[in-house]
Amino acid sequence: MSPTERDGGEESLAPVIPIFGARAPHDRPASEAARAPRDGESTQTWHASWVDEAPAAGDAATARARDEAERVLVRKLRGRSLSEREARRLAADQGLEAEDVEVLIDRFLRLGYLDDARLAEQLVHTGVERKSQGRGALAQTLTQRGIPREIVQAALDDLPDDEGERALEVARAKVRSVRGLERDVAIRRLAGQLARRGYGAQALEAARRAVDEAGPSGASGGRSGVRFT
Numbered sequence: 001m002s003p004t005e006r007d008g009g010e011e012s013l014a015p016v017i018p019i020f021g022a023r024a025p026h027d028r029p030a031s032e033a034a035r036a037p038r039d040g041e042s043t044q045t046w047h048a049s050w051v052d053e054a055p056a057a058g059d060a061a062t063a064r065a066r067d068e069a070e071r072v073l074v075r076k077l078r079g080r081s082l083s084e085r086e087a088r089r090l091a092a093d094q095g096l097e098a099e100d101v102e103v104l105i106d107r108f109l110r111l112g113y114l115d116d117a118r119l120a121e122q123l124v125h126t127g128v129e130r131k132s133q134g135r136g137a138l139a140q141t142l143t144q145r146g147i148p149r150e151i152v153q154a155a156l157d158d159l160p161d162d163e164g165e166r167a168l169e170v171a172r173a174k175v176r177s178v179r180g181l182e183r184d185v186a187i188r189r190l191a192g193q194l195a196r197r198g199y200g201a202q203a204l205e206a207a208r209r210a211v212d213e214a215g216p217s218g219a220s221g222g223r224s225g226v227r228f229t
Helices: 030-034 059-079 084-092 098-110 116-129 135-144 149-157 163-178 183-196 202-214
Strands: 216-218 224-226
Touching: 059 084, 059 098, 084 098, 116 135, 116 149, 135 149, 163 183, 163 202, 183 202
Parallel strands: none
Antiparallel strands: 216 224
């Protein structure tokens, strides 16, 4: 006989093991609780006088909080990746005790649902390729997401040493935004835009080079200006 069949040919499914252990008797499905006992099975149910076997107060509420925290995390992870710190805070917000939060987070880590190193790599790639950000902005983004400092540094260390070239590329793309300004003013404005994107020492030199590449022109009043064609 198949191990999945009971006497009489009935099919028996393997038991489902919840993350936090077996459910309390009062949490069992009504169909299970109401079924008739089989031969040799006890018909006794829990009685309040059996102090040692009484379910702990609040167990039902705790189980509901655990289930809800797991559902909230899974739903959130379907939309975007979370750092370990973000997931821990989200689980705690569902009313879980610190011990239960750690059990849930540990399971998600083992399953690969949470991975700070992988998240850092994704954020760096997005920041560089889509937002043209420098190291300063990248570091700030990763830190704000709760990624540990050592992981942030490792992700930034993997970047190629081309900060200056990327800053110049952004400056060339933005140089039209300072059209008509005096050269020094145009350089300062453009350097400020680069600084806000996270470029540090390279910002001023990239701005100066981009403005000069655009070409100088005379301006009224004898002041030097910038002409853009």
